[in-house]
Structures are given as structure tokens and as C-alpha cells.
Amino acid sequence: MENIAKLLFESGALKLIPRSGWFKIGIKEPETVAEHSFRTALIAFIITKIETGSHDKAVKAAFLGLIHDLHESRTLDLHKMAKRYASIDYKEIKEEHAKILGIEEFIVAEKNLMDFVEDADKLELLIQAKEYSEQYPSAMVYVENLEFKFDSSKILADAIKNSDQRWWMDFEVHL
Numbered sequence: 001m002e003n004i005a006k007l008l009f010e011s012g013a014l015k016l017i018p019r020s021g022w023f024k025i026g027i028k029e030p031e032t033v034a035e036h037s038f039r040t041a042l043i044a045f046i047i048t049k050i051e052t053g054s055h056d057k058a059v060k061a062a063f064l065g066l067i068h069d070l071h072e073s074r075t076l077d078l079h080k081m082a083k084r085y086a087s088i089d090y091k092e093i094k095e096e097h098a099k100i101l102g103i104e105e106f107i108v109a110e111k112n113l114m115d116f117v118e119d120a121d122k123l124e125l126l127i128q129a130k131e132y133s134e135q136y137p138s139a140m141v142y143v144e145n146l147e148f149k150f151d152s153s154k155i156l157a158d159a160i161k162n163s164d165q166r167w168w169m170d171f172e173v174h175l
Contacts, residue, residue, distance in 0.1 A: 003100045004100060004101075006100075007097065007100045007101070010073045010074070011034075011070060011073060013073045014032060014033040014034035014037065014069070014070070014072065014073055015032055015034040015035075016032065017032055017033045017034075017072055017073070017076055017077055018030045018031070018032055018033075018077065019031050019032065019033060019036055019077050019128075020076070020077045020078060020079045020082070021077075021079040021080070021142065022128075022132065022139070023079075024079060024081075025132075025136050025138045025139055025141075026136060026138075027132060027136055027139075030132075031128055033069050033072050033073075033077050036069065036124060036128070037065065037066055037067070037068065037069050037070075038066070039124045039127065039128075040065040040066075040068060040069075040117065040120045040121050040124045041062045041063070041065035041066040041120075042062070042065075043065070043119075043120035043123045043124055043156075044058075044061040044062050044064065044065030044113075044116050044117045044119075044120035045058045045059065045061060045062035045065070046058075046152075046156075047061075047116055047119055047120060047123075047150055047152045047153050047156065048060075048061035048062075048113065048116040050152040051116065051150050051151075051152050057113060060106075060110050060113055061110075061113045061116045061117060061120075064107075064110065064113055064114060064117045065116075065117045065120050065121070067097070067101075068114075068117050068121065070094075070097050071090055071093040071094055071097065074093055075088050075090070075093065094107075115149050115150075116150070118149070119148050119149055119150055119153040120153075122143075122146045122147075122148065122153075122157075123148075123153060123156060123157060123160065125142060125143060125146070126143045126146060126157055126160050126161070127160055127165075129142050129143045130143075130160060130161070130165060131165050134165075
């Protein structure tokens with residue numbers, strides 16, 4: 001249990017680690033890795049449920065989405081330029097985390113669900129870029145060439161692009 005307690009404290013660091021790519025366009029207080037992981041997990045659940053019809057698979061994909069960047073508690077969130085110069089054994093970190101959580105077999109067995117998580121990760125990036133683009137139009141540069149594996153992801157991406165993130169204002173204005 002001591003290792004689990006340590007991992008739980010380690011995971012708390014994700015609330016303090018900013019997504020560093022956003023600094024490159026001038027965002028001073030970007031979302032944290034924890035915030036990104038939460039929404040990625042929710043999206044992973046939704047697209048997996050739509051694509052497979054399986055509640056069980058959707059829950060598993062959501063869990064994988066929740067922990068997909070857990071390794072960044074040790075490495076921080078390195079943007080692409082930093083990764084070009086850094087040498088980090090991400091596989092080793094992920095294996096250590098999986099061992100502590102007792103999910104090594106689960107990770108191997110559910111590897112196919114990572115395709116949903118990858119699409120969810122990109123969709124979350126798209127949502128965040130759209131939210132930031134109101135003040136930082138260059139945020140949309142990060143999402144210009146996103147490619148998705150699943151039809152539901154492609155349809156959701158179009159809906160995100162064509163939606164106003166402040167849709168709830170209709171309730172505020174008309175009350």
C-alpha cells in the first residue's frame with residue numbers, strides 16, 4: 001500500500017504541471033495535465049461507447065484516458081521541441097506505474113482501446129485550442145492537421161469546430 005500511496009501523491013503533481021506547448025503561443029496559465037486527462041477520459045468513454053456499443057469497453061477506455069499522461073508526473077509535459085532534445089524512457093515509467101497499480105495484464109489486454117484514447121487526446125486538444133483561440137487565434141495552429149481513426153471522432157471534431165463553446169450563455173441571457 002505504501003507504493004500506492006506514493007503513486008497517489010505523485011499523481012497529484014499533474015494538477016500542478018501545465019501543458020507546456022501552450023506557452024509557445026503566449027498562454028501564461030495553460031490547462032494542467034490533470035485537467036487535460038480528465039476531459040480526455042470523458043471523451044474516450046463517449047467515442048468508445050459510440051463505436052463499440054460496449055459500456056465495459058468505454059469504462060476501460062476512460063480509465064486509460066485518465067492515466068494516459070500519468071508518466072508526466074515524472075517527466076513534466078514536454079512540448080515537441082523539448083522532446084527533440086530529451087531522452088526519456090516513457091515505456092519504463094509507464095511499466096512502473098502499471099506495476100504499482102497492478103494493471104500490467106490489463107494494459108496489454110486492452111491495447112486496442114488505446115486507439116480510442118489517442119483520438120480522445122486529439123479531440124481534447126481541439127476543444128482546448130478552440131477555447132484558447134478566442135484570445136489567442138494562433139492556438140488553432142496546433143489542430144490544423146489532426147487525423148482521427150474513428151468516424152465518431154471525425155463527426156465530433158466537426159461538431160466541436162462548428163460549435164460555440166459559450167452555448168450556455170443562451171440560458172444566462174434569456175433568464
